[in-house]
Amino acid sequence: MREIKRLFWMKFGVMLTTDQIKAFQTKGYLAVDNVISQEELKELRAVTEEFVERSREIEESDDTFDLEPGHSSRSPRLRRIIRPVSKHRIYEKYVHHQSVLDIVEKLIGPNLRYHNNKINMKNPGHGSAVEWHQDWAFYPHTNDDLLEVGIALDDVTEGNGPLLVIPGSHKGEVWDHHQDGLFVGAVTDPRFDPKGAVPLTVKAGGITLHHVRMLHGSKPNTSDKSRRMFFIGFYAVDAWPLIPSGQSLEEMDNCIVRGQPSLEPRLKELPVRLSLPRVEGGSIYAQQEKLRNSLLGSRGQNVPKKS
Ligand SMILES: O=C(O)CCC(=O)C(=O)O
Numbered sequence: 001m002r003e004i005k006r007l008f009w010m011k012f013g014v015m016l017t018t019d020q021i022k023a024f025q026t027k028g029y030l031a032v033d034n035v036i037s038q039e040e041l042k043e044l045r046a047v048t049e050e051f052v053e054r055s056r057e058i059e060e061s062d063d064t065f066d067l068e069p070g071h072s073s074r075s076p077r078l079r080r081i082i083r084p085v086s087k088h089r090i091y092e093k094y095v096h097h098q099s100v101l102d103i104v105e106k107l108i109g110p111n112l113r114y115h116n117n118k119i120n121m122k123n124p125g126h127g128s129a130v131e132w133h134q135d136w137a138f139y140p141h142t143n144d145d146l147l148e149v150g151i152a153l154d155d156v157t158e159g160n161g162p163l164l165v166i167p168g169s170h171k172g173e174v175w176d177h178h179q180d181g182l183f184v185g186a187v188t189d190p191r192f193d194p195k196g197a198v199p200l201t202v203k204a205g206g207i208t209l210h211h212v213r214m215l216h217g218s219k220p221n222t223s224d225k226s227r228r229m230f231f232i233g234f235y236a237v238d239a240w241p242l243i244p245s246g247q248s249l250e251e252m253d254n255c256i257v258r259g260q261p262s263l264e265p266r267l268k269e270l271p272v273r274l275s276l277p278r279v280e281g282g283s284i285y286a287q288q289e290k291l292r293n294s295l296l297g298s299r300g301q302n303v304p305k306k307s
Helices: 002-012 018-027 038-055 089-096 098-108 249-254 284-288
Strands: 029-032 065-067 078-082 112-122 130-133 146-152 163-165 198-200 207-211 216-218 227-236 256-258
Touching (some): 018 029, 038 089, 089 227, 098 112, 098 146, 098 207, 130 284, 163 207
Antiparallel strands (some): 078 112, 112 256, 163 216
8 A cells, every 4th residue: 555655646746735734834834655656765865975975075064065073084074965955966956856746836825935854874883962942042033934854865764863853832932042152053941851752764765745834853873774864944035134145136036946926925913032143154054063951962961762
């Protein structure tokens, strides 16, 4: 039955059911199996392995490679490929992937732009943690029809550092991500309690989706299986950034992957807290290293294997 379903999806594309759409609206996240084909998966894995090979040549993180502590040419520890869409045509294909866009359209509407994108790799036995945060705390917009798609290059299980999400938290407050007056990219509010967190698991070739206001994070990968995910942020075209993204209008319009451009921001009354002032440079991992109160293990402390 599973195989028949998979072949059907491959031929006709993936349609979300009304229950899935409702689940996303209520809980703020979703996992969908069999979105990309086995051939596509093979191609994505191969190009990602090429980048890992290339990372052997560098000793410090740059604007393509974010390296984990302990990285060396003999034993590469690449934790992130930064903005892969503009670095390789194979990655670029996925911002136009029809099945992915069909799913996203059902959740945030027909006019879509992509922006943030990255491959986050949790290598077996280490694989950096990402502390609890809301993407909305980094880049608030005029409305919250924004979500992040995660294409799974590996099976994402409870054991290999899945995304942890708190169901329904996308309807709550925007939590403070500041410490000593600086934005540190993780929740710092002492009232925060990740009670009710669940792992967002999915099979390789499937995708996860989480709403921009969803509280999420992940532990280090203490298993012997890798967990690589290709994250792409898709936004409604009429959601305009409240903190300038540094893109020109032409660059923003070039990121429209479905529907029409718009010069009319749609405004929604929402909790907003600006991610300013920021520490200059550095990825989310580097920002979060400054955090005094790490809950998920970004500072290398022992964390339980199970969520
Ligand atoms: O890779 C992960 O587990 C966390 C992804 C994430 O939330 C991020 O990179 O902002």
